[in-house]
Amino acid sequence: MSDLQELVIGSTRIVALRDGELSLPKEILLNVDDDTSTRISDENNKLTLNNVNAYLIFKDDKTLLVDAGCRDLFGPSCGFVHDEIAKANVKPEDITDIFFTHLHPDHVAGAIDKDGKAMFPNAAVKVLEDELNFWSKDDFEDVEINGKNFADLNKSVIKAYKDKVQTLKPNQEIISGVFSVALPGHTPGHSGFRIDDQNKSFVQMGDVLHAPNLQFADPNISVLFDIDLENGMKSRKKVFDMVCTDKIICSGGHMLEPKFGYLDKMGNGYKFISEI
């Protein structure tokens, strides 16, 4: 028995994969009120802890991998996505499709090895058109966040999968019954995905949140990684409101455990309620 968390939506099975965990430095959080700032310092790493997640989706004869973890780029606490895939009894060559929610290193690096070779030899790669266009430009500066090193990694990933790379529009089908959801702001083509099957719905909200212990309760809190802060906040609030109002099971690229649950209104924000 594996310890992987899974969710069944009609005829679609979703398995959450934990690539690793990271505690974010307080300095990368924005719009934090004084009270919360004191709590973050007092409770040290606990409040800024996040997981780096990927997902396997099983539907008909397709095995879709959503995001691919960070490989060795973020230190020893991350880079376990391939072990997780093995725990789910899936071999790299079984993966028929990969969907990248966006092209940040913690979502794409595990798709290639250190020499730039594709780790999933039979997979078609799908990503929103706006996202691929953004990172394909040549004028990135040599800065740490959202700079040339991120763009270069993306170019290597795209090169590794070459003619198997396909671009999608928002709300387009990734595999049967799994649709992209545009959530622009974190990056220009940042997205999640949605499944509606037999009167049950699931929305993966991508990277609208990086510190689940803080950002559900206060959706105004943003992170420095957001390329467009204002739109990122708009997307976060919009998708939180939607999954709460419509009582949709949700998850996200940096959710802690449990990975699957509902949002309930709490004060000016939300509370996460486990589905399991």
Ligand SMILES: [Zn+2]
């Ligand atoms: Zn991320």
